[in-house]
Amino acid sequence: MITHAHSMTINxxxxxxxxxFYVDVLGWEKRQDTNEAGMRWLTVAPPxxxxxxxxxxxxxPNVSFSMGCGISLITDDIDADVVLLEREGVRVKAAPETMPWGxxxxxxxxxxxxEFFLVQPAS
Structure with a gap:
């Protein structure tokens, strides 16, 4: 049984x-940073x-999105996260809105x- 995704690629x-950007601006953790045989493997993740x-x-550029894939991130306070992102100079497409599914x-x-889809699930 598949329990979760291990990693996704960001170009x-x-x-x-x-x-x-991912560590200093978004506050994510650096998980792996190895360089073997001239090939660097670098992963980051939300804490x-x-x-x-x-x-x-x-x-x-944007190869994952040109193929129709995307990355969704879950938050428990979308309004606060948007304020923090914008304070760091991150381009937020629009103010958070309620989606048709709630x-x-x-x-x-x-x-x-x-591009990332930031979601606060309905209660």
Missing amino acids: VPDLDEGLR GAQTAFALTVSDT DRATWFSDPFGN
Whole structure:
């Protein structure tokens, strides 16, 4: 039985720049940062999360989104998170709104064009 996702890939133009954004701006943890045989494996995750995000450099920007995939993040206080994101200069697409299924949500982007769906589940 599959219990959770291990990791997802986020394309960034530079690994150190990506690490700075996800750790310093979003407050995520650096989970792994190894360099073996000239290949760097770097993962980050929200504190306490089971699923990590592998940062990778790709010549094809936004490859995951051009293929129809996306990343959703759950929050318990979307309004406070949006204020914090905007204070850090993160581009939030719109104010949080109630979705047709009852959750409140919005989208934000990292500096590299990757888009995230931020969701506060309905109580």
